[in-house]
Amino acid sequence: MREDACGNVVTTLNRAGEVALKFRLLGGVEAIDGVAPLDVGPARQRGVLAALMVDAGRVVPTEDLVERVWGAARPRRARPTLYSYLSRLRGVLGAGAALRRRAGGYLLAAEPEAVDLHRFRLLCARARTAPGDEAAAGLFGEALELWRGTAFGDLDTPYFNLQREAADRDRHAAALDHGDVLLRLGRHGALLGELFARAEAHPLDERVTGQLMLALYRGGRSADALARYRLTWERLREDVGGEPGAPLRRLHRRILAGDPTLADIGTGDPTLAGAGTGGLTPADIGTGDPTLAGAGTGDPALAGPGHPDPVAAGGPGPAAGGGPWQVPRQLPAPPAVFVGRQRELAEVDRVAAAGAAMAVVTIGGTGGIGKTTLALHWAHRDIARFPDGQLYVDLRGFDPADDPVPASVALRGFLEALGVAPSEIPADLAGRSALYRSVVAGRRMLVLLDNARTSAQVEPLLPGSPACTVLVTGRRQLAGLVTSAGARPLTLEALPSAEGRELLVHHLGTSRAAQEPEAAAALVAHCAGLPLATSIIAARARIQSGLTLAALAEELDDRSARLDALDAGDLNADLRAVFAASYRALEPPLAAAFGLLGAAPGPDIGLGAAAELIGQPAGRTRAALRRLTAAYLLQEHTPGRFHMHDLVHLYAAECCAADQPDGTARLARARLATHYTDDAIAADRVLAPQRTPIVASPGAPVKDAMAWFAAEHDCLLAIQRAAAEDGLHAEVWRLAWALDTYQWRRALLAERVAMLETALPATGAHPGAAALNHRLLGRAYVPLGRHDRALHHLHLAVAGYETAADPDGQAQTQLNLALAWEHAGDDRQALTHAEANLRIRATLAGPAREAEALNAVGWYHARVGQHEDADGYCRRALAICRAHGFLETEAYTRDSLGYIARHRGRPAEALRHYGGALELRRMLGDTYEEGDTLTHLGEVYVALGRPKDAATAWLAALALFESQGRTREAAAVRRRQAEGGTPR
Numbered sequence: 001m002r003e004d005a006c007g008n009v010v011t012t013l014n015r016a017g018e019v020a021l022k023f024r025l026l027g028g029v030e031a032i033d034g035v036a037p038l039d040v041g042p043a044r045q046r047g048v049l050a051a052l053m054v055d056a057g058r059v060v061p062t063e064d065l066v067e068r069v070w071g072a073a074r075p076r077r078a079r080p081t082l083y084s085y086l087s088r089l090r091g092v093l094g095a096g097a098a099l100r101r102r103a104g105g106y107l108l109a110a111e112p113e114a115v116d117l118h119r120f121r122l123l124c125a126r127a128r129t130a131p132g133d134e135a136a137a138g139l140f141g142e143a144l145e146l147w148r149g150t151a152f153g154d155l156d157t158p159y160f161n162l163q164r165e166a167a168d169r170d171r172h173a174a175a176l177d178h179g180d181v182l183l184r185l186g187r188h189g190a191l192l193g194e195l196f197a198r199a200e201a202h203p204l205d206e207r208v209t210g211q212l213m214l215a216l217y218r219g220g221r222s223a224d225a226l227a228r229y230r231l232t233w234e235r236l237r238e239d240v241g242g243e244p245g246a247p248l249r250r251l252h253r254r255i256l257a258g259d260p261t262l263a264d265i266g267t268g269d270p271t272l273a274g275a276g277t278g279g280l281t282p283a284d285i286g287t288g289d290p291t292l293a294g295a296g297t298g299d300p301a302l303a304g305p306g307h308p309d310p311v312a313a314g315g316p317g318p319a320a321g322g323g324p325w326q327v328p329r330q331l332p333a334p335p336a337v338f339v340g341r342q343r344e345l346a347e348v349d350r351v352a353a354a355g356a357a358m359a360v361v362t363i364g365g366t367g368g369i370g371k372t373t374l375a376l377h378w379a380h381r382d383i384a385r386f387p388d389g390q391l392y393v394d395l396r397g398f399d400p401a402d403d404p405v406p407a408s409v410a411l412r413g414f415l416e417a418l419g420v421a422p423s424e425i426p427a428d429l430a431g432r433s434a435l436y437r438s439v440v441a442g443r444r445m446l447v448l449l450d451n452a453r454t455s456a457q458v459e460p461l462l463p464g465s466p467a468c469t470v471l472v473t474g475r476r477q478l479a480g481l482v483t484s485a486g487a488r489p490l491t492l493e494a495l496p497s498a499e500g501r502e503l504l505v506h507h508l509g510t511s512r513a514a515q516e517p518e519a520a521a522a523l524v525a526h527c528a529g530l531p532l533a534t535s536i537i538a539a540r541a542r543i544q545s546g547l548t549l550a551a552l553a554e555e556l557d558d559r560s561a562r563l564d565a566l567d568a569g570d571l572n573a574d575l576r577a578v579f580a581a582s583y584r585a586l587e588p589p590l591a592a593a594f595g596l597l598g599a600a601p602g603p604d605i606g607l608g609a610a611a612e613l614i615g616q617p618a619g620r621t622r623a624a625l626r627r628l629t630a631a632y633l634l635q636e637h638t639p640g641r642f643h644m645h646d647l648v649h650l651y652a653a654e655c656c657a658a659d660q661p662d663g664t665a666r667l668a669r670a671r672l673a674t675h676y677t678d679d680a681i682a683a684d685r686v687l688a689p690q691r692t693p694i695v696a697s698p699g700a701p702v703k704d705a706m707a708w709f710a711a712e713h714d715c716l717l718a719i720q721r722a723a724a725e726d727g728l729h730a731e732v733w734r735l736a737w738a739l740d741t742y743q744w745r746r747a748l749l750a751e752r753v754a755m756l757e758t759a760l761p762a763t764g765a766h767p768g769a770a771a772l773n774h775r776l777l778g779r780a781y782v783p784l785g786r787h788d789r790a791l792h793h794l795h796l797a798v799a800g801y802e803t804a805a806d807p808d809g810q811a812q813t814q815l816n817l818a819l820a821w822e823h824a825g826d827d828r829q830a831l832t833h834a835e836a837n838l839r840i841r842a843t844l845a846g847p848a849r850e851a852e853a854l855n856a857v858g859w860y861h862a863r864v865g866q867h868e869d870a871d872g873y874c875r876r877a878l879a880i881c882r883a884h885g886f887l888e889t890e891a892y893t894r895d896s897l898g899y900i901a902r903h904r905g906r907p908a909e910a911l912r913h914y915g916g917a918l919e920l921r922r923m924l925g926d927t928y929e930e931g932d933t934l935t936h937l938g939e940v941y942v943a944l945g946r947p948k949d950a951a952t953a954w955l956a957a958l959a960l961f962e963s964q965g966r967t968r969e970a971a972a973v974r975r976r977q978a979e980g981g982t983p984r
Helices: 043-054 062-073 078-093 116-128 133-144 158-184 188-201 206-218 222-240 246-257 342-354 371-381 407-417 429-440 455-461 479-485 497-508 510-515 517-527 531-543 549-557 559-565 575-584 588-599 607-614 618-630 646-659 664-687 705-726 729-745 749-763 767-784 787-803 807-823 827-842 847-863 867-884 887-903 907-924 927-943 947-963 967-980
Strands: 021-024 030-033 059-061 099-102 105-108 359-364 390-394 446-452 469-474 488-491 604-606 635-638 641-643
Touching: 021 116, 043 062, 043 078, 043 105, 043 158, 043 559, 059 062, 062 078, 062 105, 062 158, 078 099, 078 646, 116 133, 116 158, 133 158, 158 188, 158 206, 188 206, 206 222, 206 246, 222 246, 342 359, 342 371, 342 488, 359 371, 359 479, 371 446, 371 469, 390 407, 407 429, 407 455, 429 455, 446 455, 455 479, 497 510, 497 517, 497 531, 510 517, 510 549, 517 531, 517 549, 531 549, 531 575, 549 559, 559 575, 559 646, 575 646, 588 607, 588 618, 588 646, 588 664, 604 607, 604 705, 607 618, 607 664, 618 635, 618 641, 646 664, 664 705, 664 729, 705 729, 705 749, 729 749, 729 767, 729 927, 749 767, 767 787, 767 807, 787 807, 807 827, 807 847, 827 847, 847 867, 847 887, 867 887, 887 907, 887 927, 907 927, 927 947, 927 967, 947 967
Parallel strands: 359 469, 359 488, 390 446, 446 469
Antiparallel strands: 021 030, 059 105, 099 105, 604 641, 635 641
C-alpha cells in the first residue's frame, strides 16, 4: 500500500495482480501475507488491528481505538499500552500495509476489500443487484465462503460484541437470500442439509422454516414439510405466545392444498421473501448474565447475610463511648484455596503467642504474592483466640481504582462497629484514636489492616492493648512500625514449584490437571510461584472449559504476551493492573530506574552493573535499589545482588518501552554489555594471565575471579544473547572469549559451545576475531566427542590465522589440533601437531606459551610410550613454570610427570606429582581437570597397595564427573572400582 499526494490510499498489487496483504475478521483476527498468516500477537494487540480493520482506509481517533479495544475495562495506562501494540503491529505488517499515524488517530492503509468483512458485504450487495439468479448465486456463495468461524474471534468488548452481532445478522440475511436464489434455480436437494442445520440454529425464524418446507415439498416430502410447520407453530406458542405470520400460514395452506405452482422451478415463493420472524431475533438470545440469577456464582458472600462464625458472639457490655459493647465480626470470608506457607504461619503463631506486648505482624510482598490470603487464612484458622471480635479494613493503599483510606475514616468505621454512637465519635484523628484504644482496652481482639500504604496510615489504628493482635499487609516495607511498635516483618516470596502445582490442582481439579500433566507443569513454571497468576490462569481454564491447558501454556510461553494471558477480564484478575498500582506509586526517577531494570537481561544484577544500566553514580543507584526493594518490586536475595520476580520483570520492561524515549532501553543495555565485557576480560586475566589479551585496557581488576564468574555467569549468558539481538558485535565475541577459561574449569561445556556459536556471526567484520572464535569453538567441541566439528573449526582457524599472518594464533591452533587428535585416539598425529606448535613458539618470545608447548610435546611423547623423552620435555616446562609462577601450566605439567612416573614403575614419584597437580587444580578452581587427576591418583594408590585411599579418590572423581554430566568418564571409574574390588 501507498498514498498519493492527496493522502488517498493506493493499492499495491503483487505479481499476480492481487492485494499483497489480506485481512480476516470472519473467524478470528488474521493478517495474510500471500498465503502465510502473520503473527499479529496476543488478544489485545489483535484487538487493535481489528479495530482498524473495521474502518480500513479511514482514520480512527485514538480515543475511539482505546474504547474499542478495552471498553469500560481500560487500564490506567491505556494510551502507552496502545502505542506499544501499534509499534509491534508496524513491525509485523511492514511496508505492505502500514499502520499510519494521522492527526488525532491512526489509519490502516488498506483498501476495504482487502478485509474479508468488507469484501463479504460488497459481494452481498453485488449479488442483490445481479442481472440473474446464476450470477447472484455465485456472488452469495463466494461471500459466504469467506466465513471461517466466529466473527472477531475471541475479542470481547462492547464494541466488538456489537460488530460481531451486526456481522452475524448480515451473514444470516445473506444465507436466507442465497437460499431463495437456490430454490428458484431448483437446487432444493443440495440445499436441504444446510436448511435443516439453519432451522435448528434459528427455530423461530419463519423465513428459514418456509424455505425448508418448500425444499421438502419440492423433494416429494410434503408430510415432512407439514410436520416442520407444526413444530414451528408449537415453538412459537410455547416460547413467545404467538402463531406463525401470514406468509408462513399461506405456504402451509398451499402445501395442504397441493398447489401445483409451488413445484414450478424459477419462481420460489414470493410470499416468503422478507417475512418477519414473528418472534425473537438471534441477537435477543443468550444476552442474559447467569451470575445475576443468584445461582451458581460460587461466591458465598451472595448466598445470604453472612457466613457462620465458629465463635459465639459475646453479650453486650458497656463501651468506653457510652453505648453498648458490640462484638464485631468484620473478617471477609476465608480464602477458598490455600496451600503452603507453613513457615510463615508458624511465625505468625509465634508472635501472636508471645503475650508480653501487643503482637504486630507486617506481611509484605509484591502484588499478587498472597499477603491478604495468608492473613485471612491465619485469622479464620485461629479465630478462637479472639472471642471479643475481629476488626477489618481495606486501607486501599495500592488500589487500582480508589484512593487510600485515611486513618480517620477507618477509625470511624471501627468505632461504629464497636458500638460507639456516631454522635459520640470525635471529629479529629487524635480523639478518635484515643477513644478507639479505650474501647478495646483489655479485650482479646484481632485487627486486620489490609493493603496499607505507609506506617503513618497504620499507627493511629493500633489498639495498644497487649491482648490484641494486629496483622498488617502491604506492598511496602513498613519500617516505621518495626521501630515504633516492634512489629515483626514477614516477607512473602514466590511459592515453590510443588506448592504452585498444588494450588493449580486445587483450582482445576485433580482429574483435569492429570489429563495434561506436562501442560500443567508449564503453567506452574510460567506463573513463577505467584499465587495470583496461578489463580488467574486457572480461572481462565475454568471459564473457557473448551480451552486445553496446552493452549494456555502455549499462550504463556510467549513472553511478549504473557501478561495479556494473565488477564481474566476483571480489574482484580488482571496481573498487569495489580502491578500498575505499585508502579504508579513511584516517583518518576524511581519509575524510570524500575523500567530500565526490567529491560536488563539476566536473572539478577549487582550494584555496579545496575549503576551502568541506570546511568547514575553508585550512591544514587544504591538508594534507588533500596527503595525499590522496600516497595517489594525488587529483592536483595544475596548481599549486593538484586532480583525481580519473572512476571514483575516483564511488566517493568513494558513500562520502560511505554514510558521512556525510543532507544533508551537499547542504550542502557549497550552500557551494561560494555560493563560486563570489560569486567569479564579483567576477571579472565586473573584466571589465565598467560593468555594473549584481546584488548589493551580491560576493566578494573577482580579480586576473586572464580567467585565473580560464578555470581555473574547466568547474567553474562543473557547479556551476550541480548547483545547479539542489539547488534553489539564486539561485545558478543569478546564475552565468549572472556568466559572460555571459567567455563572449561567448571565443566560448563554446553554453555561454552553455545556462547561461541552465538559469537560466530558477530565476527564477520573482524577476520582475526573470526579465526580466534573458530579456534576456541573447535577446542570446545573436543571434550564433547564431536571430532568432526572440532576439526572443521580448527581448520578454519588455521586458514584464518595464515591469512592474517598471525603466528601466535597458528601455534595455539596446532596445540588445539593435538588435543583433538588425542581425544580421537590418534596420539601420534597429536604429537605431530604438538611439535609444530613448539617449532612456532621457538620463534616467538613468551615463556608462558613456551612452557605450555614443552609440556604438550612431553605429554604426547609419553602417550606413545617414549617416556624418557617425555620426562625431559616436561621437566623443562616445570622449571619455566616455577620460575614465572605459571600455576595452570604447572598443574598440567605435574599431571604429565605423574603419568610418566606411573608408567615407568615409580608410583611414589607419581603420587608426589599427582598430589601437587591436585593441590594446584583445587587452588585454581579447575573442577574439570580435578576429576581426571583424582582418577589417576586412584590408580597410583592401587599400585602402592592403598585400596582405601584409591576408593576415596575414585568416589570423589565420580561425584565430579556425575555433576558435570561426563557419563563416559563416570562409567570408566565405575568399571575400575569393580575391577579393583574397592567399595563403590
